[in-house]
Amino acid sequence: MALKILVADKLADEGLEFLKQSGVAFDVKVGLKEDELAAAVPEYDALIVRSSAKVTAKVLETPGKLRAIARAGVGVDNIDLDASTSKGILVMNTAEASTLSTAEHALALMMSLARKIPAAHAGLKSGALEWKKRSAYQGTQLAGKTLGIVGLGRIGRTVATRALAFDMTVIGFDPYFTAPTALDGKVKMVRDFDEFLGQLDVITFHVPGGEGTKHLINRERLFGGKVKPNLLIVNDSRGEVIDEFAVADAIKEKKIAGAALDVYQTEPPAKDHPLFGLENVVLTPHLGASTDEAQTAVSVEACKAIVAYLTNGEIRGAVNAGGIKLDLPPDEAPYADLATRMGTLLAGLCEGGYKTITLRVHGARTQKLANTLLRLATVELLKPHLATPVNVINVEHHARLRGIELAQINEPTPPQGLIGDIVEIRADAPDGKECHRVLGTVYADGLPRVVRIDDYSMDMIPEGNMVL
Template identity: 40%
Template sequence: MPKVLISDKMSPLAEQVFKERGLDVDYKPGLDKDELAAIIAKYDGLAVRSSTKVTPKILDAAKNLKVIGRAGIGVDNIDVAAATNSGVVVMNTPFGNSITTAEHALAMLMALARQIPQANASTHEGKWEKSKFMGVELTGKTLGLIGCGNIGSIVAERALGLRMKVLAYDPYLSVERAADLGVTKVDLDELLSRADFITLHTPLTDQTRGLIGKQAFARMKDGVRIVNCARGGLVDEAALLEALDGGKVAGAALDVFAEEPATANPLFGHERVICTPHLGAATTEAQVNVARQVAEQMADFLLTGGVMNALNMPSLSAEEAPRLKPYMALADEIGSFAGQLTETGLKRVVVEYEGHVAGLNTKPLTAAILCGLLSPLMDSVNMVNAPVIAKERNIDLTEVSHDREGDYHTLIRLTVETEKRTRTVSGTLFSNQAPRLVEVNGVRLEAELAPHMLYVVNDDKPGFIGALGSLLGQNGVNIATFALGRREEGEEAVALVAVDDALRDIVLDQVAALAHVRQVKRLSF
């Protein structure tokens, strides 16, 4: 059975779920990088929170690793690009702590408006400074959301309930979705200039790092208040300190910092700054939810092939996986067939889905085709890294779906353009289970692929089939199946011959020497 390592502190429910699903699991939180590198090769799955750093060094040592599950949203501690190149699926749990994090942002918003932490500390010291802690109301104020995804949309809903006006900046937010939420979609400049409060709910990327810096503060109205419960690094902390001291920013509430754990920071001790130690997801409910979800997702992947909330692979639910299994096999065979015939650089790949298959989840099928296509040409290719490898090599990929049915109830057609030629391969399922090739380069045939096969392209001439059969027999090669097809009488013909054992080079040379032969290939599946 697959073996999983939990390397960060996590709810016991995660370990329980793994065991209930029949997986072998070790719970070892607190490993340092060297200890993790020393043992990671034993595991098929790695479950983490934010403490474990999954670096290229760890991935190089993880020879059997298939999936990394992050119990939470952010994957700053995981080198996703390196994991993808290593063929490792990276999953997170984007919904498990959404409400908890949104509620913390709202709590920070209220605490900031009424200076609650400062007033609390003052009162505990025996002071009674009512006039010092004059706050502001949220009702009627404009809240600017930077990011309006899972968490941002919950904040928007609650803020509207507080009678705030809500602006949202999010490049992925549609006008229709904004209308459904009751928010006004704006660009970043307009949000900065209009908002009384600004709260961030966006991931940390190269594009968003330092998003709120000197220039952004300059565009804000005087007395603005900032809340960041998303990711440290989104706000330039030095620029924020300058804006606080200069009076541009009336207050800031921060749950995240550029360097964590944050035991020292220039903002600490500032009278108008509220800080918490990355508590966004720190509720009992959230910890249980993300632990359960990450374990269920990883178990589904390792046991059934289901892929949910993956950052580097198309989603495939545990319910879909069994239904797609025969189509995945067909896709892999089509890709592998074309890949084994490819001898020059790939330029363009077109995948067409026709009939019943066009209504299914075709993203994993395309990944399977690319994996099959590229595997004969290079090492260490799988469904995770095949699309990335194709992109890195400037291979143009096009997917087309046709709802119509042609000659077959379901059909997948692969067209591969190389530096020298264009090749097509089509396949279908017999009885919705058994993969069959039904067309090669415009030549119709019906072939079941086998572990050892001979592919021959020849001129359609009398006596060729007999000559080929005799040659194989003379060499002690037993024929299992023999599939034939031709374009037109006397033109190009194709033979796909399944044999019991791998063909020797000398046999291939003899076949190539037969009259009318254009191409000979040894294939394996």
């Protein structure tokens, strides 16, 4: 059956041209309301959106054959990730395509704020500026100042590289970045946010949002002596990262020197927003990725990601797939096949359900595939117990709903008596007792082998009908 893709937002012509050249069928239906989008999606294999189309739980209530959603851009606030995951629908974004544009915008905000460029421009153009009093627009240089970057992902690292070229001192805060330094030792990482904040002349945010980063800049920190009075705040990541009203009050009270924002807690911001009437504030209307180059790139990359997933299972820029890989190279693909077959075999041996499913891997090759192998095996273990479709995208969701714990254990050496990369899958029954465990490997011929079931050793290719 031919693949069909629904494009529900305006994309660059280059993206649509890629779809044409790929030979997939697609329809462009822009401006669909929630009910209209819900009625449309079941007949499509994939959906491509930007920020206007709202992919709600209602839209995905009966998804039909929909398998993937691609967001041409970074933020996925307009896509219900929980609903997508529960239905087994892969959600992807194109974060890399707009990295440079977003980083450049953060730097432009920082420079404009430091040198008061927008205010000076407006004063000169309106005729209000008195030439002899132009020192009113005197700014501060960035060289020698300390820049703090929250989030050392792609965008954060890009900002850091360019800030270092300005002769700024750059330090970073990122709970998920475990190394003591970044960029070959040029960026020192600080673990405590308040300690980090107190060192800064400028702070910029490059985080995905969510509860963990909500209101990192809040009233307590701004008015509690945690910041320097010359601090400049830059945010072109997610609106909820800072408390805008606290920032406005802090500028009025001269607790900080200024702020430059491209994103807001509510978009568009209210016309009476307290930041609008303040000096030392630079505001732009969510333009971080708005360059000609970025708009083309995100459209093309979204289309490429969808086609790659639908045609060969390649996952690019996944938001809800937990780091799994399906487009494996020839030396790794047999292990995915092995995990699937072992899960099927173990499901036939354990008929009473599960409390815990544990994957134990031995060897470098299987260790890097552990998450993918666990999901593939768990899909087969759950299939006999579920009336709803289960796949590698929603398998953790279904396991969690049923109180089943999924565990991974990495061990460098194989069990006694075995050699090579070994995959072991164990299922424990609801009463806590071990149900069964299966061990397998892949030989040089590329065929999967089961080498042990419980304490029984064997050399068996798991295929066809079997009696155990």
